[in-house]
Structure formats: structure tokens, C-alpha cells
Amino acid sequence: MPRIRIIGVGPGTRAYLTPSAQRALEEATVVAGGQRHLEALTRPDQKKFMIKNNLAAVVAFLRAHAGEEVAILASGDPGLYGILSFLRHHFTPEELEVIPGISPVQLAFARLALPWHDAVILSAHGRSTAGLVAAIRHQAKVALLTGPGASPDHIARLLQEGNLERRIYCCCNLGYPDEVIISGLPEELAARDFSGLNNCVMVILDETKLGLCDSGHSR
Template sequence: MALESDWPGPPVQVIGMGMETGALGQAARAALDQAELIVGAAAHLAALPALSAEKRPYPSPMSGLWAMLRANAGRRIALLASGDPLFYGIGSTLLRHLSPTQLVFHPNVSSLQAAFARLGRPWQEAEWLSLHGRPLVSLRAALRGNRLYGLLTDRESSPDAIARILVETGFGESDMWIAEELGSDRERLRFIKAAELADAPLDCAPSNVVMLDTRGPGGVLPEFPGIPDQRFSTGAEPGKGLLSKREVRLTILSLLGPRAGEIGWDVGAGCGGVSVEWARWNSQGQVYAVEVHPERLEHLAVNRERFGAVANLQIIAGRAPEALAELPDPRAV
């Protein structure tokens, strides 16, 4: 998407609201005082009753935000965000349209940062993952044993759904902390074991984040390249079927040398032995798995989900070379 090079108005002010009403820096307060249009969630707008600017809620769906901004480009605009707008926030969306010189970001304390403060654990030790608006099975791509995670959630990726994934993947002994309604008078931090939560779901507030320490034998998800053959779905007995064998896959991956941002094609992907590992171990690349056989496509989809490669492995049902015509050019095939 091309950036807007002729944005006619002043830079858009993007203001993180933080955990508490009034927890804004001087520059953020000045931006709000000078704004002519303030756009935000209803709760954030309600926290600013004294400001005289026009206030509008974010459009639904959010894809309408750019049209709203463009129609008001000559005004001083402030957008309200939660926490740090550049941490899994609205900042990424805005930067698809506007350059950093056309935006001014005012970060605040994020929900995960606040949650780790409540827990009393150093948050630089954690791995971060947003499940908000993303498939829950993408968690499978990130899980490793004996790791600390901070997770942004949504209604589909609820604490009990996360717990079930942990149990399924051999991490039922994991410690979980659920931080709810942070910054409000309803704030709550609860501890529970994953297996307990999977068996008896808790009634959690919709606004929550999850922290977890993975514990347990694991053994279901790979932690290093070279997924055992028997873990793949092929329609045959474990370790058999149309699947590039483990030693061959490791050789192929070594020769490919995948790097972030690169595109690869796996033509005649079969059940996905190469393409699944390729995508799983290069999460910032894109892999296109081309296969024509219906049964193999079925197992390819199962393996894609089983190993969590749902974000960057695209399955193309068709026969080469016709199925390749619309794909982006690859670095490796």
C-alpha cells in the first residue's frame, strides 16, 4: 500500500491512554487540548468530558478509519489508543497510510507491562504474542518448554481456550496468571494451573491479558528443526505416506537458508513436510504450498494447523504451472 505523500493537515496525534485516567504526559495533554477532532473507544472518550473538541468513536469496521481521517485531514486530529500504540496497536495500521513524519506517537504503559508489574516479574524475560484478532492455533507456533510468555487475548482466545492448547501440547503443568480490568476499580490478578483451568473454566472479564510459564513434558510441538515424521498427518501409518523424510527436510531447509521477509514456493507440497517446517522456523517469511491432490491437501491443512503455521503458510489448491500465475515472485522454490 502506497503511503499518503500529500497529507494536507498537521500530523495526527496518536495518544496512549495508559492504565489510569489522567496518566498523560505534558505533550499528550497539549495535543488533546489543541485537537479539533478526537477519535477513540467509547470508554476513552468518556474519560475526557472537559475537552471541547468534536468526539467520535472509532468506525466499525476499523477499515473505515482511513476514510474518516482523510475527510478531516485539514483539522487537528487526535486518536486515542490503549497503552503503547506501537505495541500490537493502531500504530501499525496508521503507518500503512502515513509516514512517521505525519504521525506523532505518545506512548503510555501497556496492559502487558502493567500486568508484569502487578506480578512482580521482569518483563524483558518474556516472549510476547498477540492473539487479539488472530487464530488461537497460532499460539502453537510459539510455544516452547520452560519459557515465560505475555499474551494479548480476545473473546476467541480466552484464558480457558489458551489452557486447553497448553494441555493438548503437553504443557498442562504450566503456571498461568490472568490480569483483568487493569487500571479500573475491578482490577484482578488470578493464578491457576493450566490443567485446572482447562477442566473448569473461570468467568473472566473480557478485558484481560494472560501471562504463563510453560511447564510439563511437552513432546507434542517441535522445539528445533526436524519434526519427527510420525507427528505429521499423512493418511497412512505414522511416519509413512507422501512426506519428505526428516533428514531430507533438514537438508532442504539448510540449503534454502530462509530469511525474514522472503517468499518461497513449495510446488507439489504433498502433506506439507517441507512447507510446514519452512514456515514454522521462518515466521517472518511467507511460504506458498501448491498441491493438486485432494487428500494431500486435506493433510496439508491439518499439519499447517497442528504446528501453528497458520499466519505465513498459504495453501494453493491447483496444478503447476497454472496455479503459480498469481503468486508473488519467490526467492526460492
């Protein structure tokens, strides 16, 4: 029986699909994913299921189509704060095939020409921001995934209130024509309006510990 393929689609544009992801997507007859990914990456002949806040329905849909070539489109990499965590509570490893993708964290650090093996990766997407400042305070390099209720200006305000002096890069709409990287200190970014900017990754640096060349220059 074919396994359910969880395809990491990176930022969601074809330019960032890996060859393995492209092959899996071409072979799929049934595809589940968010609206943006379904519109951008699927064919008219593929049966589609839109994932919103309906994860229980996703499981039922996948089981109903067992035996078919089923794919799930996952933003970034499925294993980095992605849907894989949820699915592993409902399916065994033998039922799943995970195809890695380029995560927004990878892309953000690539844009900044920074290594990220020593970065702490956090997410405020769909999570409480309580304790976030404490989690960042003693780290030299942090990548933070933002989301509804945890916009970059809100996070910057928390850092400002916590007296954290950091250089922050807000990397938004990565991989799309309207991609933008906004750099500043917490007090500067707290005063900015980030409405209309989606899928932002905040790279938060304690420059006193890193010794990077020109790390304070904005883009």
C-alpha cells in the same frame, strides 16, 4: 500542518496517562477512539469519531480533518499490537506523531513484580490460536494478549491439551477498580468462567527455567 497524534492511553484511565498524553489530549479539537476511551477521556467540545470495525472509515475521517488538531486514542501503547501498524500503511511518518503509552503487558508484569525484557509477547486478539501452543512450548516467559474467541479459559485449555505445565497469571481489567489477577495451572484455569473480565493479559511462566522466589504463590 499539524500531524495526527496517536496517543497511547494505557489501560484507559486518567491515572495512567503520561503528561505528554494529557497535553496532547487537551490540545486536540478532534478525537477518534473506542467508545470507552471517548467516554472516559474527552470533553464535550471535542468533535468525536468512534472506532469500531470501521478502519477504512477512520482513514477517511482523518483525511477529512487534515489541518485540525486531531488525536487518536489507542489502548496501551500504539505500537504494541495497536492501531499504529494499520495507520502506517496509509500515512507517512511525517504525518504522524506517536505518543507512547503504558502497555497492558508492562502493567501486568509490574503487578507481578517481574522483569519482562526476556518475555516473548504474543497476541490472540483477533487472531487464530492455531500454532499458539507451539509458540509457547519452548519459552520460559510469555505475555499473551487475549480477546474475543480467545478467552483465558480457552487458551488454558489449549495449553492443557498440549501438555504444557505452566504457572499462569491472568491479569484482567488492569487499571480499573475491578482489576483482578487470577493464578493457576492450565487445568485449573480451563475450568474457570472468565465472562465479564475484559482486556486480560496472560503471563505464562515455565517456573523450572526461571528460579523465581515465590513465583508459584497466587494472588
